Amino acid sequence: MQNGKAIRVEKLTKNFGEHLAVQGISFAVQQGEILSLLGPNGAGKSTTISMLAGLLAPTDGDAFVMGHSIRSDGAAAKKALGVVPQDLALYPDLSARENLTFWGKMYGLRGSALKQRVDETLQVIGLADRQKGRIDTFSGGMKRRVNIGVALLHKPQVVIMDEPTVGIDPQSRRHILDNVKDLNRQGMTVLYTTHYMEEAAELSNHIAIMDHGKVIAFGTHDELIKLVGEQARLELTLNVEANRVMDAWQHVEGVSRVTGSDGKLTVLADDSNRVLPRLFESATRAGGRITSVEIHEPNLEAVFLHLTGRALRD
């Protein structure tokens, strides 16, 4: 089986007339991993996913789901795939259970197997006690969970989720992220699309950063962070003049650079956890007091900024 690759994308291209939405991207999702497609609005994430799901015909290139070409063997590719669309795609006037049952049938499930899968899925998305409620009476987070549940019914080998946590409460988001991790632990391969770098950082084995229809960086979280250097940036405020501690801090173990004036200092350090106690100690010795600390750990935001010169979020 395709050297353990659940999804293989090869020079996939989609043009909307003049607009080059996806420009010949290539990447692979290993079986059993979570890969995040991270990118700002309009990067081409949904377009890529629509092609993988068989909703859009690629202008050029091809992709393989569990070895089945989306161009020449779409039906087999669809069977192996569960798709969670970015926008809710449910029947608002049917109940959660009715929705799951209907979609289960569309994936070819029948009879007691269908009933069992609907029950299991309701458990997974945490809505077993609300299964009889109509979708249009649900909160945004509950709707999102049903939206995800639909894609899990037929136990697909690969699940693609397109921004499943957009616009919901923190509790539902937590539930969804935990679901994704649980499913992955049970062996499901996940292609996860987001423009929240925290989600990509928390979930993924690999991250592909997309911008303007291209994959501009690919790697594990740590590999990507290395692109901007691994150091944390500490912003501190003192109740004494900065130069009273500057010299001392330059020589604190783990600190690579100190800049600043008046009572404000910026410290670049390898590990804020180790460095900060030493800075407090040093400040006490100099007769000063640290009145505020801000820690900026290296993150994907910084990587994106570094690669594009723009912020990930507008």
Next chain:
Amino acid sequence: MKILDIALKDLTQSFRSTFALGMMFAVPLLIAGLIYFAFGGLSAGVGRFNLPTLRVAVVNLDQPHQNLLQLGKTIPGFLRDPAMPSWLQVSEIADEASARAALNAREIDVAIIVPANLSDAALSPTERATITILHDPTLTIGPAFVQDVMGLFLDGVTSGKIALQVVSDQMTATGKKFEPTAQAAMFQDYSAWYAEMQRNLRHSTNPLLAVQAPAASANQVRRDPIADMMGKIMAGMMIMFVFFTGANAAQTILREDEEGTLARLFTTPTSRTTVLAGKFASVFVTIAVQVIVLMIVSALLFKINWG
């Protein structure tokens, strides 16, 4: 069968939608119901175009002419003749004041005041008598009918008078005396003949004037005109609202497109043909259910015979 699953899902949705149900069943029945009541479908003889009963009172003030002729007394009998319509209800009241009071109290609809000199006038070449018809001002058809009938009666009286005059002139010319008893007898004979002729005009086995209302079809004995009309209205209503249902079902495809469920259907291993066939199946079943329900309900409500 995915086709059936899709159809079933659509049916569940449309039978759960108050709006769709309303447009499918309630609105056509409501419109037909309004028309039904507007045409008096609720009146007593359900399904019959009946004129309401017309209560006619005769106030007979006529004095007998030398005990020979009592024309006024024949009027109630004339109105009660079997040839008269069944909805004519005839009574007699002693004087005009009570008749007016009964009219005001709506106990009667029409009062016929027969003057005291009616019989005298009938036998006198010069005297004139006036029959007065009083009626409830809200009524039109009933009083007009009474007026026509009384006109018929007076025609008889007048032509009797002419006949009497002619005979009298002839007898005077030949020098014979025309006795009052003979006059009265002749007038009585004449009026009997006249009444007979009027009756025969329409109602004998060999009528002079045959008025027929041919039935629409030979085997439809005693067709109910309102039911007939309602049948046509209901049929039209059904065609119109079946189209509405069809359009509504076609719209579910558009709705699914907007809600993203159509796209999602295509991410499952379900072909476009299957989805479309499922939609058509649901349209077909919905329309069939709608037509059957409308036919049964309207047959029960409006007594339509769908044949």
